[in-house]
Amino acid sequence: MKSAPNLLLIAFCSFTFNAFSQSYLISNVHIISMENDQVLENQSLLVSDGKIKAIAPMDEASTFDGHTVYDGQGAYLFPGLAEFHSHIPVAENGDTRLQEEAMWLYLANGVLRVRGMIGHGSHLPLKERIDSGELAGPKLFLSGPSFRGATVSSPEQAAQMVRDEKAAGYDHLKLHPGLEMDEFLAIAQTAQELEIPFGGHVSLAVGLKASLENGYKSVEHMDGYVEALVPDYSRVLDPRIAGPFSMLLVGEADRSRLPELVDLTLETGAWMAPTLTLFDRYFGFREAEEYRSAPEMKYMSADQVQSWINAKTPYEKSGILTRENVQPYLDFRNELLMTLHDAGVPILMSSDSPQVFNVPGFSIHHEIALMSEAGMSNFEILKTGSINPASYFEQEGEWGVIRAGASADFVLVQGNPLENLEALKSPLMVVMKGKIYDRNELQKQLAKIAARYKR
Incomplete structure (x- = not known):
């Protein structure tokens, strides 16, 4: 077999290596397939035309003779991570730079699948x-x-909006707060007729129970559960009393009602996108200014970081984000x-990036x-970024798993992430549909982004 130079030292030319039309072998790896929690040690993986063609132990790799x-x-080697609550940047006036930067930030952190939610x-x-x-x-x-109070004016208009988004080629519908019950029901009915999944926040006029019973596929931020547990719903409706995401009412939540809500969640087949880091950073008690110097902020413009600080500061000045208020809420979540x-x-797996202090890719860690x-x-954490996202879109086995016939989308890291999650932070190689991006290439792209925002 033809051997290549040291994987860890030599940069492959990612842009000239067209793996879609070539075959190659990655040898001497330990594979975490995600089909179970076992490690397949000392394996070789054959990639051809963007797919995993075969997997075999090293002592059987001679059958793959003739490949690079x-x-x-x-x-x-494992299937990589996901960001399943992302706010993909918008291309203003045809300028796609921010979008392209975000894509590199995801890849450089081993994030291989992204669900855009605005x-x-x-x-x-x-x-x-x-x-x-x-x-x-x-x-x-x-x-x-998104479907929200400002974009939805009637049930008829809401239903048409669903049809328009389906026809445009979107994969999913995102619901924000502010919907009335009749508008929500029109969205839900039309979406189910057209077989397009939908989910998001839980509008106060709708509530968690109705959202679940009428087809919510995913509940973003685990929204609606605190509100559903507060006996006096009128307090939920007053933002001065409830605070952001009803944070200030968590002490009034009746935990004895939680099993019923969990059973309903299971019965209706809803999924959870927790976005824990959004609440830890945006609504946490750590001061906004402290995040300005976080290492990953160098990949964001000064204006973007300042806008995030400006978003959190009013909550701090109002006295809401004290440790006394915040810690019980984070503990409940x-x-x-x-x-x-x-x-x-x-x-x-979801972090809501790029959102307040959550830089694409880095926030997933x-x-x-x-x-x-x-x-x-x-293992269960890795499932949330691999097997689970594929299952969410009913594409099990096509990606998010290491098996013959699956898309060649995977990440190589130095240590075993089943033992040490820190290993996930430093990919040695990222492969998407068979195309290789080695560590040198990923670091070069990060350096270019950082240089653009040097301050």
Whole structure:
């Protein structure tokens, strides 16, 4: 077999290596397939035409003779991570730079699939460019422009908006607060008729129960649960009393009613996108100014970082974000996550980036750390970014797993993430549809972004 130079030292030319039409072998790797929590040690993986063609132990790799070989030197290979609550940047006046930067930030952090949750017409050509191989980026699933009080004026108009978004080619619908019950029901009925999944925030006029019973596929931010547990719903309706996401009412939540809500969540087949890091950073008690110097902020413009600081500061000045108010709320969210998870409600890896202090890609590692602190095992955390997203879109086995016939989308890291989640932070190689992006290329792209925003 033809051997290649050291995988960890030599940069492959990602842009000239057209893996869509070539075959190659990655040898000497330990594979975490995500079909179970076992590690397949000392394996070789054959990639051909953008797909995983075969997997075999090293001592059987001679059957793959004639292919270019890349020595993984004992690295761990797994299907990569997901960001299933993203706000993909908009291309203003045809300027796609921010979009392209975000795609590199995801790839450089091993994030290979992204669900956009605030849609814009410029996202559709972005997805086309990635799918065609013109642009480097993760696999995208796009929600259309959001359904909210400001964009929905009647049930009839809401139903038409669903039809328009389906026809435009969006994969998902995103609901924001402010919908009336009749508007919500029109959206839900039309979406189910057209077989397009929908989910999002829970409008106060609708409530969690009606949202679940009428087809919510995903509940973003685990929204609506605190409100559904507060006995006096009139207090939920007053933002001065409730605070952001009803944070100030968590002490009034009747925990005895939670099992009923969990059962309903299971019965209706809803998924959870927790976005723990959004609440830890945006609505946490750590001061906004402290995030200005966070290492990953160098990949964001000074104006963007300042806008995030400006978004949090009013909550600080109002006295809402004290440790006394915040800690019980964050503790409840962890309790809610684990209660849902332990009951079997599927979880989607999601951090809400780029949103307040959540830089694309990097924020997923904050999310992973918080899921671990809440009590999820490393394997279950990895499932939320691989097997689960594929299942959400009913594409099990096509991606998010390491098996013959699946898309060649995977990440190599130095250590075993089943033992140490820190290993996920430094990909040695990222592969998308067979195309290789090695560590040198990923770091070069990060350096270009940082140089653009140097301050």
